Amino acid sequence: MNQKMGAGVQIEFVSSRVLEGRDSEHKLKYILDNVRKDKILVLEEALTPQEEKTLIQITMELVSKNFPGIEVSALGKGENDLRTTLIRLLGGRTPGLTVVGPSNLVRELRRDPNKLHLLAGT
Amino acid sequence: MSVTRMPFANLFKWLSGLFGKKKHFSLGLYGNPSVGKSTLANRISKDWTGEEMSEVSEIPHTTRAVVKKERVRIKLNGQELTMNLLDMPGIATKVDYKEFVKYGLKAEEAQQRAKEATRGIIEAIKWLEHVDVAMVVMDATQDPYTQVNITILGNLEARSIPVIIVANKMDLKKANADRIREAFPQHEVVEISALTGRNIQELYETVGKHAG
Numbered sequence: 001m002n003q004k005m006g007a008g009v010q011i012e013f014v015s016s017r018v019l020e021g022r023d024s025e026h027k028l029k030y031i032l033d034n035v036r037k038d039k040i041l042v043l044e045e046a047l048t049p050q051e052e053k054t055l056i057q058i059t060m061e062l063v064s065k066n067f068p069g070i071e072v073s074a075l076g077k078g079e080n081d082l083r084t085t086l087i088r089l090l091g092g093r094t095p096g097l098t099v100v101g102p103s104n105l106v107r108e109l110r111r112d113p114n115k116l117h118l119l120a121g122t
Numbered sequence: 123m124s125v126t127r128m129p130f131a132n133l134f135k136w137l138s139g140l141f142g143k144k145k146h147f148s149l150g151l152y153g154n155p156s157v158g159k160s161t162l163a164n165r166i167s168k169d170w171t172g173e174e175m176s177e178v179s180e181i182p183h184t185t186r187a188v189v190k191k192e193r194v195r196i197k198l199n200g201q202e203l204t205m206n207l208l209d210m211p212g213i214a215t216k217v218d219y220k221e222f223v224k225y226g227l228k229a230e231e232a233q234q235r236a237k238e239a240t241r242g243i244i245e246a247i248k249w250l251e252h253v254d255v256a257m258v259v260m261d262a263t264q265d266p267y268t269q270v271n272i273t274i275l276g277n278l279e280a281r282s283i284p285v286i287i288v289a290n291k292m293d294l295k296k297a298n299a300d301r302i303r304e305a306f307p308q309h310e311v312v313e314i315s316a317l318t319g320r321n322i323q324e325l326y327e328t329v330g331k332h333a334g
Binding site for chain 1: 213214215216219220237244247248250267272273276280305
């Protein structure tokens, strides 16, 4: 694992282009695959409430002795209203930011409400 | 018999809309672990049926499966209604068995409890879209801006399910319901203490407004 190489924490900033064109299932798979590799991801978009809900559900299915779960927080609106859906269908971006990481690395992730505070460490 | 069987919930809702306001509804209690959902469920159940419904303890995730009290007859705002009361497991983004060890559980018991807790969370999430009215219970002494609260509210809003935010533990000195109002100004916030029963009548009246 990445952390075993040193004392640092690996943070990956992910452009919205990486997730562009992926449906929710593949987007969440991408997130969880990386989080389980002990990475903290900063995504250039907010997840929709439905995606957040599914992310928690899938995470719970994966919880084990070595993977207790995730910390996640988002800024901006990942809504499923008509305007947002249209923008996405037309290949546009909706503003927002999501931070997600393994809970054994993310000690604290707080939203307040227009800023995210992250405290990470092994 | 459960009236809120998931496959028929939407049909039931649609028919109710056609034939006027319904006399039967399901009320789900949602929130993070340890915010007092089961204490509140017991308070409501005892007030209307004379008996409690859920186990309560200081260990998080004591409720690890949906606890149902069905066909509870209530009188709200002059109306007689029947309610299915659903005490949901607390929703979390992590379940670390080591947390349970701190409460004195053996490692094996703690791991089993963690496994049950994850199943409970999945079950609670599945029920999110099948309740008629939701109480989102928050501990008024804690930061309300948790991802769990945001996710629960976002999903209920997306389905247009009526929401009552319950600012619980108002009997404690550190409690601050204004923080909750500032965080979620789009919802009605009722300040209560499930433990002492403070302001519980106002909560019932608010339920009546949404369900009756």
